[in-house]
Amino acid sequence: MEKVKKTQIATVGNKVDPYISLGRLCSENDKFWRWGDDNLFPSALSLMSRRSATHRRIINDKADYISGKGFTFDPEEYLLGEFVASVNGEGESLRQVLNKLAFDKSLFGNAFLEIVTNPKRSFLSLHHQDASRCRVAKDNRHILLHHDWSKFDVDSAVSLPLYPNFEEQADGTLRAMVHYKDYEPMFDHYGVPPYIAGLNVSAIAYKTDKWNISRLDNSFQLSGVMILDGASDDEQQAERIVRTAEQKFGGNPGQVMFMVRNGSEEEHSRFIPFASQNDGDWKQLHDQATSDIVVAHSWFRSLSGLDYSSGFNSERILHEYEIALNTVILAEQAELLEPICSILHDVMGVDSSSLQIINRPPTRSKPIYMKVWEARKADGLEYDPEDEKQQYYLAQITKYNITSID
Numbered sequence: 001m002e003k004v005k006k007t008q009i010a011t012v013g014n015k016v017d018p019y020i021s022l023g024r025l026c027s028e029n030d031k032f033w034r035w036g037d038d039n040l041f042p043s044a045l046s047l048m049s050r051r052s053a054t055h056r057r058i059i060n061d062k063a064d065y066i067s068g069k070g071f072t073f074d075p076e077e078y079l080l081g082e083f084v085a086s087v088n089g090e091g092e093s094l095r096q097v098l099n100k101l102a103f104d105k106s107l108f109g110n111a112f113l114e115i116v117t118n119p120k121r122s123f124l125s126l127h128h129q130d131a132s133r134c135r136v137a138k139d140n141r142h143i144l145l146h147h148d149w150s151k152f153d154v155d156s157a158v159s160l161p162l163y164p165n166f167e168e169q170a171d172g173t174l175r176a177m178v179h180y181k182d183y184e185p186m187f188d189h190y191g192v193p194p195y196i197a198g199l200n201v202s203a204i205a206y207k208t209d210k211w212n213i214s215r216l217d218n219s220f221q222l223s224g225v226m227i228l229d230g231a232s233d234d235e236q237q238a239e240r241i242v243r244t245a246e247q248k249f250g251g252n253p254g255q256v257m258f259m260v261r262n263g264s265e266e267e268h269s270r271f272i273p274f275a276s277q278n279d280g281d282w283k284q285l286h287d288q289a290t291s292d293i294v295v296a297h298s299w300f301r302s303l304s305g306l307d308y309s310s311g312f313n314s315e316r317i318l319h320e321y322e323i324a325l326n327t328v329i330l331a332e333q334a335e336l337l338e339p340i341c342s343i344l345h346d347v348m349g350v351d352s353s354s355l356q357i358i359n360r361p362p363t364r365s366k367p368i369y370m371k372v373w374e375a376r377k378a379d380g381l382e383y384d385p386e387d388e389k390q391q392y393y394l395a396q397i398t399k400y401n402i403t404s405i406d
């Protein structure tokens with residue numbers, strides 16, 4: 001294979017408009033599989049993630065843990081090192097692209113990766129594509145992209161084939177798409193996010209938060225009816241009296257209702273509060289919804305920042321991180337990396353078998369001045385004090401981008 005120059009590994013980018021050269025224009029006969037009944041299910045999931053604090057925190061944390069803290073790889077694989085540092089013409093690193101893919105997959109249960117090369121295979125670029133803008137074509141062999149699916153316009157949509165098929169574009173490049181999706185029975189075309197059973201409890205958490213905000217806006221005043229004793233000439237004047245009272249004394253609109261009436265000399269203005277005995281029920285409902293969100297995500301409370309108020313327990317955090325690593329994180333990393341490694345080999349002929357993600361727990365259990373063999377001994381693993389590769393200090397191997405010491 002002809003040696004590729006350093007500047008050729010990633011040279012294509014569409015920073016100004018990512019849709020300029022993504023593919024051929026769709027014809028009127030192109031059709032796609034709807035994502036949800038109204039084809040706007042990703043928009044609903046995005047909105048929910050922006051409204052529920054715990055739900056969003058878990059999605060953010062899962063994406064960060066899955067994308068890791070960098071990569072280890074064989075230092076003799078020069079092109080692999082260049083690719084890890086920059087995977088496209090926009091200067092994004094492999095970790096940055098992987099983080100976006102992990103975020104989309106955690107949020108939507110689907111993620112899309114665009115592959116760009118040329119007929120000579122002299123360069124390779126990878127671009128993350130926003131999953132909310134992608135749909136599976138009816139032929140199941142293409143992905144359609146559109147900037148706003150609520151206002152779908154065939155003339156502005158573009159189509160890219162699913163990898164390993166490539167199609168030549170107007171700019172001379174070959175492009176393809178990788179579609180990651182979480183398996184779900186009865187759903188053939190799109191994946192389903194793992195927290196699907198927790199959508200309702202996410203809505204509950206959002207609504208209980210909104211209720212508390214409403215109370216705060218009203219300065220925790222009691223809700224009720226304020227009856228104003230006063231004479232008015234007509235309905236317009238009574239309306240003005242009510243609106244003036246609301247602006248000065250009502251707090252959040254809807255918390256206090258004002259009424260004007262002509263009373264007798266014995267009757268005066270008075271406030272009738274609405275009795276409420278459900279504050280405890282609301283708090284319990286919010287706490288239960290929060291716990292259910294964590295369970296629906298197959299995640300852990302200590303990794304979601306929920307138990308810090310009761311004390312920082314590093315042992316529990318490390319224990320739950322170890323479980324998450326072996327049940328969620330490693331599996332997701334393998335699913336995201338396998339197609340990328342295959343693309344590197346097929347397009348560029350690069351051996352990426354040594355490429356691994358660096359996983360680091362959120363808190364340290366061993367001092368950074370320990371050597372690798374000492375840490376392995378402490379963990380009950382095989383160790384060799386005479387092995388040169390195990391002479392590194394832990395501080396050396398926890399840097400962001402380190403070459404392999406395996």
